[in-house]
Amino acid sequence: MWFVYALLSALFAALTSVLAKVGVDGVNSNLATAIRTAVVLVLAWGVVWMTGAGKQLALVSQKSWLFLTLSGLATGASWLFFYKALQMGTASRVVSVDKFSVVLTILLSVLFLHEAVSLKVLLGGGLITAGVLCMVL
Template sequence: MSPDTFPSWLPWAVLSAVFAALTAIFAKIGVEDINSDLATLIRTVIVLISLALILFATGKLGQTGPISTKTWIFLLLSGLGTGASWLCYFRALKLGPATLVAPIDKLSVVLVALFGVVFLGERPSMSGWLGIALIAAGAVIIVIRR
């Protein structure tokens, strides 16, 4: 990335990280007095309603064209993965401290890199691999040094 190039995805990725961090804190507090699976259901309903309202407000709710079978299959698989991830994440937050659960959850970054290489043919740079290794090492150190 050159200094004069500011990728359009970067602010969204930073906001994603901020909201993910807030999600961990809010979820840890919210799951204290409730079953973690029920908490996940409540969260999911809120996400669904929020997204429907955003699509409605932007006029994109009814603007769908034909959706291919491949798209449906992979969105279904992604949704199932998200649901499984959320169930496991909320269960982990119910049982453990957010300061340990969240870093282990972020090992997903390492797994995305590995899966991206295997399934998508992506090739991270040497500095990319170094960053991925540091994320993995950081998660391991946080848990070991607890």
């Protein structure tokens, strides 16, 4: 089932990029990011309360709060840079470079999470790297 959710994530990420490229036209990229973030905030909390997950809020550990906060800061920085790049470049090239995050995630998960990497993962990461280089050179 995780694969279905991952595919849906990819589909909505693609829609996000195309819709954002149109929406950021003539709008300051930081303002566009703030508008998008406000919509995401309302949507996320709406889902939390509609599903009853809000009852678990008091059970979240300090460690989880810390790392989720850091993740949120990283997400915010990513979105700010993404929107600025999207405003300046073509959607297809910006998104291609943005997907280099897959390779960086592989590297960081090996370094910090001590995850094992298979030959398939290395090959896939190498192909993504080659694709990014093709898009920017």
